[in-house]
Amino acid sequence: MQAIVNISLKEGVLDPQGRAISHSLNDLGFNEVGDVRVGKQILLEIDETDPARLRQRVARMCETLLSNTVIEDYSIEIPDEQ
Amino acid sequence: MVAIEQLTSRRPALVWHKEASLDAADLVIIPGGFSFGDYLRCGALAGRSPIMNAVLDHAARGGAVMGICNGFQILTETGMVPGVLIRNAGLKFSCRNIGLRPCETLASPFTIGLDLGEDLTIPIAHNEGNYFADADELDRIEGNGQVAFRYAASDAAGPVNPNGASRDIAGVLSNNGRVLGMMPHPERAMSKLHGGTDGAKFLLKSLEALVS
Numbered sequence: 001m002q003a004i005v006n007i008s009l010k011e012g013v014l015d016p017q018g019r020a021i022s023h024s025l026n027d028l029g030f031n032e033v034g035d036v037r038v039g040k041q042i043l044l045e046i047d048e049t050d051p052a053r054l055r056q057r058v059a060r061m062c063e064t065l066l067s068n069t070v071i072e073d074y075s076i077e078i079p080d081e082q
Numbered sequence: 083m084v085a086i087e088q089l090t091s092r093r094p095a096l097v098w099h100k101e102a103s104l105d106a107a108d109l110v111i112i113p114g115g116f117s118f119g120d121y122l123r124c125g126a127l128a129g130r131s132p133i134m135n136a137v138l139d140h141a142a143r144g145g146a147v148m149g150i151c152n153g154f155q156i157l158t159e160t161g162m163v164p165g166v167l168i169r170n171a172g173l174k175f176s177c178r179n180i181g182l183r184p185c186e187t188l189a190s191p192f193t194i195g196l197d198l199g200e201d202l203t204i205p206i207a208h209n210e211g212n213y214f215a216d217a218d219e220l221d222r223i224e225g226n227g228q229v230a231f232r233y234a235a236s237d238a239a240g241p242v243n244p245n246g247a248s249r250d251i252a253g254v255l256s257n258n259g260r261v262l263g264m265m266p267h268p269e270r271a272m273s274k275l276h277g278g279t280d281g282a283k284f285l286l287k288s289l290e291a292l293v294s
Contacts, residue, residue: 013214014246016169065130068123068159070166071214 001048003058004077005066008039013071042066051081085269086111089286090293097133104136107145108293112137114151114207114267124167124210125155134160146191146292147261151208154253154263163254163263164223165215170208171246177207179277180244181234182252182266188227190259195287201234202280204266206244206252211265213247213254220248228255230262262288 009015018036025033044061048054058076067074086094094111097104104110117128128134134156141147141162149157157163170176182204184196196202215223223229231253233243243250245265253264271281 012216014168014171014212016171016173016212016246020173065126066122068126068166070158071168 001046001051001054001078001080003044003046003054004079005042005044005058005062006039006075006077007042007062007067007072008074009037010071010073051078054078055081085272085282085285086289088272089282089289099128099131099133102132102136104133104140107140109146109148109289110137110140112147112149112153112156113269114153117152117156120210123159125152125157125159128152129156129159138162141256141261144258144260148192148288149261149263150267150269151206151211151265154265155210157261157263162261163256164219164228165213165248165251165254167208167210167265168212168214169210170212170244175207175209176211176244177205178244179203179205179271180252180266181242182280183232183234185229185232186227187230187255188257188259190230190255190262191291192255192259192262192288193230194291196284202284203271203278204268204281204284205270205277206266207270208245208265211245211247213245213251213265215248220251223254224249226257228257228259229253230255231264231266 015037018038022033022036046054055076055078062074083094121127155167158166182202184193184198186198187193229251232250233252252266255262268281268284270276271278
C-alpha cells in the first residue's frame with residue numbers, strides 16, 4: 001500500500017526559502033502572492049494491507065525520522081483507504 | 083583529529099558510524115561535514131546511525147560530547163541538546179571568521195575555563211546554522227544557563243548574527259552541561275597560518291577539564 005506523508009513547517013517557524021520564493025513571484029508580476037511556505041511530500045510504498053496498521057507504522061516513522069517535531073508538523077494520507 | 087592530536091600529543095580513536103559500540107572515552111567529538119548530503123534534514127540521518135545509540139548511552143552516563151557544525155545539527159536531531167538548526171535567514175552559505183562571546187553557564191567542562199569578557203574569533207562555515215527554538219524553550223535554556231556562546235555584538239567583517247539564529251545563539255549545552263553543540267569550527271583556528279589560535283585556546287581548556 002502507498003502512504004503519502006506531507007511535512008510542513010509549524011506556524012511561527014521562519015521559512016527563508018518560502019520568503020525568497022514569494023519575492024521572486026512578486027518580481028515576476030504575481031503581486032497577489034503573500035506568504036509562501038515550503039514543505040515536502042514523501043511517498044512510501046509499504047508492504048502492508050491493513051490501512052489502520054499502516055497509518056500507525058507511518059506515524060511512528062514520522063515521529064522517529066521523517067519529521068522533526070520541534071519545527072515540523074506532519075499529516076498522513078492513505079489513498080487506498082476507503 | 084589533527085587538532086586534538088596537536089593539543090594532546092595523543093591520537094584520538096576514530097569510530098565508524100556503522101559501529102554499534104564505543105570504548106570508554108573522556109570525550110566524544112562529532113565533527114562537521116555534510117553527513118548523508120544533508121538529505122531529509124541536516125543531521126537527521128546521521129542522528130539515527132547505529133553508533134548514535136552508543137553515543138546516547140555515553141551521554142546518559144554523564145559522558146562528555148562535543149558536536150561541531152554538522153555535529154551540532156546531529157546532536158539536535160537526537161535531542162541531546164535542545165532546539166534545531168534551520169536554513170540561514172539570508173539563504174547564503176556563511177563562511178568567515180566570527181566573534182564569539184562565551185556566556186555565563188551552568189557548570190560545564192566546555193565553558194569553565196573561558197573568560198566571560200573575552201570574545202573568541204573562530205570561523206563558521208554553514209548553510210543551516212540558524213538556531214531555532216520557541217520562545218518558551220529559549221527562555222528555559224537561557225534560565226538554565228545552557229547557552230554557551232552567542233555571536234558577538236560587533237566584529238570587523240560586518241553584520242554580526244550571520245544566520246538569523248534566535249537570540250544570537252551559536253552554541254548550546256545539554257541540561258547537565260556535559261554535551262555541547264556549536265556551529266563555529268574551533269579546529270579551524272589552531273595556528274597563525276589559520277588566521278588565529280582562539281580555537282586551540284578553547285579546545286585546550288575543554289580538554290584540560292575533561293581529560294585526565
